[in-house]
Amino acid sequence: MDLILESEHVEHAPYFLDFQHNRDSFSVKPKSSALSICPSPSSFLGRPEFLMFSDLKPSNLLTFIDVHKLVSEASRLLNSGCESPLIAENQLKKLTMGSNFLKLDAENVAFFGNFGKMEFVDIIEYYFVTVIKWMLRFDEFQKLGRNLQMTLLNSIWHVFMKFNKCSATAMFRKANKNSKPFQRVIRNVCMDWEKAKMDTTWMSDFPREYVGIYMRSQAIHEEEVIEQIEKLNPTDVELTFMFAQTCFQYAGSRFQGEIMNITDRFQQILANDLHKYYTVEMRNPRYLKRIADLMKVNNTIQRSIWEGRPQRELNRVFNVLKIGFSHPQMFEDSAFCTGEVGHIS
Numbered sequence: 001m002d003l004i005l006e007s008e009h010v011e012h013a014p015y016f017l018d019f020q021h022n023r024d025s026f027s028v029k030p031k032s033s034a035l036s037i038c039p040s041p042s043s044f045l046g047r048p049e050f051l052m053f054s055d056l057k058p059s060n061l062l063t064f065i066d067v068h069k070l071v072s073e074a075s076r077l078l079n080s081g082c083e084s085p086l087i088a089e090n091q092l093k094k095l096t097m098g099s100n101f102l103k104l105d106a107e108n109v110a111f112f113g114n115f116g117k118m119e120f121v122d123i124i125e126y127y128f129v130t131v132i133k134w135m136l137r138f139d140e141f142q143k144l145g146r147n148l149q150m151t152l153l154n155s156i157w158h159v160f161m162k163f164n165k166c167s168a169t170a171m172f173r174k175a176n177k178n179s180k181p182f183q184r185v186i187r188n189v190c191m192d193w194e195k196a197k198m199d200t201t202w203m204s205d206f207p208r209e210y211v212g213i214y215m216r217s218q219a220i221h222e223e224e225v226i227e228q229i230e231k232l233n234p235t236d237v238e239l240t241f242m243f244a245q246t247c248f249q250y251a252g253s254r255f256q257g258e259i260m261n262i263t264d265r266f267q268q269i270l271a272n273d274l275h276k277y278y279t280v281e282m283r284n285p286r287y288l289k290r291i292a293d294l295m296k297v298n299n300t301i302q303r304s305i306w307e308g309r310p311q312r313e314l315n316r317v318f319n320v321l322k323i324g325f326s327h328p329q330m331f332e333d334s335a336f337c338t339g340e341v342g343h344i345s
Contacts, residue, residue, distance in 0.1 A: 060319070060322060061322050061323065061324040062201075062202055062203060062204070062205070062322040062323070063117065063202050063203060063322070063323050063324070064323075064324040064325075064326075065121065065124075065323060065324070065325050065326070066326040067124075067325065067326055067327050067330060068326055068327075070124075070125060070128055070129075071150075071327060073129065074128070074129075074132055074150065074153060075146075077129070077132045077133065077136070078132065078136070078146065078149060081136060081142065082133075082136045082137055082142075083133065083136075086137060089276075090273040090276065091138055091139055091140065091269055091270065091273060092237060092240065092241060092244075092269075092270050092273030092274060092277065093237070093273070094137045094138065094139070095134065095137050095138055095240045095244060095270075096236050096237050096240040097137060098133065098134045098137050098240075099236040099239065099240055103171070103236070104167075104168045104171040104172055104175070104185060104188060105188055106171060106172065106175035106176070108188065109172060109185065109188060109189065109190050110188070110189050110190070111189065111190045111191075111192055111195070111196070112189055112190070112191050112192070112196045113196065113197065114196065114197045114198075114199065115191065115196050115197070115198050115199070116198070116199035116202060117199070117202040117203075120203075120336075122187075123161070123186060123187055126187050127157050127158070127160060127161040127164070127187070128153070128157045128330075130160075131153060131156060131157040131160050132153060134160075135149075135152070135153065138244075138266070140265070140266055140269060141266075144262070148258075148259070148262065151251075151255070151259065152251055152259070152262075152263075154327070154329050154330045155250070155251045155254055155255070155329075155332070155333075156247035156248075156250065156251055157330070158331070158333070158334040158335075159246060159247050159250045159301070159305065160243060160247055161186070162222070162301060162304065162305070163225075163242070163243055163246055163247075163301055164186070164243075165184055165185065165186045165222070166222055166225040166226050166229060166301070167229055167239060167243075168185040168186070168188070169183070169184050169185045169226050170226045170227075170229035170230045171185075172185045172190065173226070173230060174230060174233075180192070180194075181223070182194055184222075198212070200212075203321050203322065203323050203336075204320055204321055204322060205322065206320055210320070211320065211321075214311060214315055214320050214321075215335060217308060217311040218308045218311065218312070218335035219304070219335075220303075220304050220307055220308055221300050221301075221303050221304040221307070222304055224300055225297055225300050225301055225304070228293075228296065228297045228300065229297060232293055232294070232297065234294065237274070237277050238274075238290075238294060241270055241273075241274050241294070242294055242297060242298055244266070244267075244270055245267055245270065245271075245295075245298055246298045246301050246302070248263035248264075248266045248267050249263065249267065249298065249302065250302060250305065251263050252264060253302075254332075254333070274291075278290070305333055308333075308335070309333070312333070312335075312337050315337075321336060323336055
């Protein structure tokens with residue numbers, strides 16, 4: 001395959017994700033405003049970047065996203081193991097030690113000025129890598145074979161992302177009394193739907209308003225989740241349990257069989273650790289009402305995913321999104337699931 005590197009894009013392109021397209025109507029320009037997100041992930045991840053193009057793609061796609069390099073990075077991270085030795089009394093506490101991935105840095109929240117192809121690709125990369133580093137803190141996950149590890153990672157990263165968007169937005173509202181209902185926080189950056197300039201021409205031939213209607217259908221019940229989290233004000237340990245339980249429950253329901261057996265075991269281990277947290281550390285043996293409130297949030301997240309499926313099916317039928325992926329299994333049940341598969345030689 002002949003690859004052509006275009007130098008004007010090299011500066012901004014995410015390192016792990018390569019994409020191919022019919023047209024490039026979104027041009028990222030350097031921004032001087034401190035409120036605009038830098039389109040380059042290098043400032044966050046410290047990795048080199050380059051963008052590769054190829055004409056080998058299905059003709060009905062506007063954009064093809066190749067995640068081979070991201071998958072390779074996943075393998076490297078899994079081979080390397082956890083970044084530093086963890087000493088904690090149980091596995092829930094080890095996962096909680098990674099709570100900096102879950103918490104919002106409320107004093108350093110930037111705002112998206114533009115949101116287009118580059119920002120989207122950067123978010124995929126960030127959350128996939130973050131979930132890997134987080135899961136490597138879980139001893140039981142490290143005991144799994146590589147295929148099972150990748151199956152779990154492919155299925156839960158976007159669930160983690162949805163939950164993180166809700167929890168970070170709840171924290172943002174708590175820290176900013178003047179926040180607006182149409183603001184959402186993702187990757188420590190606020191998306192203001194009234195002010196941010198959205199470019200959808202790279203993903204769809206439909207008018208931006210139509211694409212916006214579809215995208216909002218994939219955020220069903222998220223406002224309810226945000227309000228529930230605001231009211232609960234969970235501790236770091238509780239929030240970690242909620243993230244893990246939601247991800248594992250989703251994966252088990254999606255795959256059944258061996259995966260369900262594994263995720264059920266994971267949830268039982270973490271539930272036992274949470275019991276010790278309440279009874280020993282918090283000295284609260286009567287915590288059933290609290291657990292019920294936590295599970296209410298998690299069940300709402302699950303409803304958001306499952307009830308968005310009819311709209312995802314309509315998206316496929318009417319070909320609203322014209323995005324192809326080299327690894328479509330990574331995007332199943334995500335807002336950008338299109339069913340399109342591309343092939344690269």
